[in-house]
Amino acid sequence: MTIVNSKILGVCALILINNMITAQSKKNINLEQAPTVRAGMTTTFTSKFFEEYRTWVMDLFEEKMQDFELADSKKQFNAGIGKVFIDLSNQKLISFDIDSDKSSIAINDKQPYLVFKLEGIDLSFQTNFTLNSKPDWLSDSGLGKIDIKDLSIQLHLIPFAKDGKIQVDFSDSIVNITDYNAKFDGSTDFTKIFNIILKNFKTFFKNEVGNVLSMKIAKTFEQRLNELLFSNPSIFTVMENQVYLNYTLIGEPVFNKDYMTVSFDGTFMHEPTGDHQSVELQEIPSYYDQGKEIQIYISEQSLNSILQTLHQMGSLKLDQGEIMSQIVEMILNNFAVVFGKTSKARMIMEADESKPSLRITKDKTFIETDVRLHIKNPYNDQYDACIIYSKLEVELKLEVLSGFNLTGKVLNVTFTVHNMKAFFETKSTVEDIQDQIQVFVAPIQNSMNQKLKKGIKLPMPKLIQSDLSDSDLIQFDHFIMIQADPINKQDKTEVVQ
DSSP: OOOOOHHHHHHHHHHHHHHHHHHHHHHTOOOTTSOEEEESEEEEEEHHHHHHTHHHHHHHHHHHGGGOEEOOEEEEEEOSSSEEEEEEEEEEEEEEEOOGGGEEEEEOSSSSOEEEEEEEEEEEEEEEEEEEEESSOOEEEEEEEEEEEEEEEEEEEEEEEETTEEEEEEEEEEEEEEEEEEEEEESSTHHHHHHHHHTTOTHHHHHHHHHHHHHHHHHHHHHHHHHHHTOSSSEEEEETTTEEEEOOBOSOOEEETTEEEEEEOOEEESOSSSOOOOOOOEEEEOOOTTSOSEEEEEEHHHHHHHHHHHHHHTTTOEEEEEEOHHHHTTTSTTHHHHHOSOSOEEEEEEEOSSOOEEEEOSSOEEEEEEEEEEEEOTTOTTSEEEEEEEEEEEEEEEEEETTTEEEEEEEEEEEEEEEEEESSOOOOOHHHHHHHGGGGHHHHHHHHHHHHTTOEEOSOOHHHHTTBOOOEEEEETTEEEEEEOBOOOSOGGGGGO
């Protein structure tokens, strides 16, 4: 008698229970009350995701600070004995210090914008200056330095769609400066007097610095957001330069509590240029409040455009050679008698003129199409020995593999024969063929699975693919949801190196 270790049984029981809970939780996901958008495909980022990738945004912001410059400006002051004019030129940032840990990005739950905050910024500027006055009693020039310590900024980032991509504007910028020091070295003693006056005018730099900082923050977020959305270029290849995806933005970003959703065309096509007929947009969910930090929703119509593109390319055609005549004779009762015993019989299956259609339910995915099954003449495969007309229904399971590659596996193939045309004398009927057609299912199913292995690359940039945990693909009626979480890392900067 074999004695099984009780610990092993316990572990097995826990695994079984966990699998049952996981399966049940996926099955019980209810999106009937979820917000929807009209699109072919959507990508949703939660506020937690933005917080996870905050340092990734800040890394680029620090790069953009390297070329920080202020425009030449002219200012005037009332010095009591007349007006003093100062011209500032060649205003460049010579050093800065930014503490990324004092930054935050949050989604506003009432208005369509994100709130960006950054504290603890130190800036040092160098500038050329020229002083003069009216009446003409003062004239000087030289080099000035302005130090700003512990600057904080808060602003609203407003993403919007333009020319198929995301652009970001800003508003309501609030800048506070804790410590400000200005020193101008000229050739006369008047400069010393001017230094005393200038120290009382923090707003002299505050507005200009705030505007340039706000613009750099907005453009930084714009660049990172477009990298995340993979929207440049808007039409790109997803399968060996043969299938392309129209990933053009079709509407303004949607903001709601705790998430931002961006809608895309989602049409797959064979050629990346010329006029394209977009898929019919349908209402699909945009957010699942118990879901992961990145959620991608793909409509049934979008997936149908993949199928129709492959049909247009002829990629749905299956060609099976080296079939024994005895196998063919199972459905055509005297095939071997007419053509002799051979292992060079050939079968070609191709979709009829009507477009194949894909149907998604919460349990299964089906492909239906009319097909022609060509049994070729073994002596000359330029000619048909018989053509079998039937309706094909394929049941498959959609899967998403590493790298966000959408693939599938054929689970079942069913033929419904409705006509046949033989080019040799045979007693086989449509009913006979229907009874025996399953003999061809195994090789056809195997060929389909080989084609499905190639998969379709989903629009998720390599920049974050390696930083995402295992993704889930969950089916619903007429759409699928793919979701993933970032892997917990202390240093997100590893992703962009």
